Amino acid sequence: MPDREGASGLRLSHVAIRHEDRVLIDLSAHVAPGHVLTVMGPSGSGKSTLLAYIGGFLDPAFHASGDVLADGISLSGLPPEQRRAGILFQDPLLFPHMSVGENVAFAIPAEVRLSAERQKIAAAILSEIELDGFAGRDPATLSGGQKARVALARVLVSRPRLLLLDEPFSKLDADLRAQMRSLVFVRARSAGLPVLLVTHDAADAEAAGGAVHRLGQRGDADA
Structure with missing residues (x-):
């Protein structure tokens, strides 16, 4: 504190x-x-x-x-x-070789080691931003607004200070x-x-x- x-x-x-x-x-x-x-x-x-x-x-x-x-x-x-420092840019900058869920889970701090727990956290934040069930989607299939939401979810799970x-x-x-x-x-x-x-x-x-x-x-x- x-x-x-x-x-x-x-x-x-x-x-x-x-x-x-x-x-x-x-x-x-x-x-x-x-x-x-x-x-x-x-x-x-x-x-x-x-x-x-x-x-x-x-x-x-x-x-x-x-x-x-x-x-x-x-x-x-x-x-x-x-x-x-969590950062959102003009472009969502999602990793094209990863699914939506993998994009989000990538930013979860390393101390969360279990894959199942990381997947659970990613699915939960996606649900909170109205992308429930999107974890397995290819980012290329998303609309611009959906990509922006995924980028936000990825920042939020990283536990930023600002x-x-x-x-x-x-x-x-x-x-x-x-x-x-x-x-x-x-x-x-x-x-x-x-x-x-x-x-x-x-x-x-x-x-x-x-x-x-x-x-x-x-x-x-x-x-």
Whole structure:
């Protein structure tokens, strides 16, 4: 448990990211468990670069400083696999050689060793997101909305500390976009996950609620 006030959730402490002489990110923020901070900006403004820094896979062409903490634990010195940052991208990125159930089970932490238990966990989360009975399906047979749900299920079973959203709704049609926004934010809230959403779509920010930081505006944000 965090031992100081305000340590729970996600905290960005004086995070600055530069590319050559250009400052892309200059941000301090706190995102409480179950809340969302939206970072907005046009393509190329540094939104995905911020997520890469938090997730631990920032391209060495960028220079970054500042600390990232989750529940009071500094993530900055940890390898990506130890940061436990769940990430949803624009594309679901499902493994084509695995079934839907295998895709989900792949993300279950290694301490769950028994195959039967992993299958049970995968089937349960699929049922919760209205994909009951889909475990044996080939991902290629799924609709775009179904693939997005499987990607979300895979993130949720990984037991993340936080959720990073890299415009995951942008390739869905309007109806599916609204459904996935609701599903993602409800699930994150119920799991107590702090969420960082990057987008250029004001409707995403409105659906997320919480604070909005627009790139190019220096300052702090709380959600």
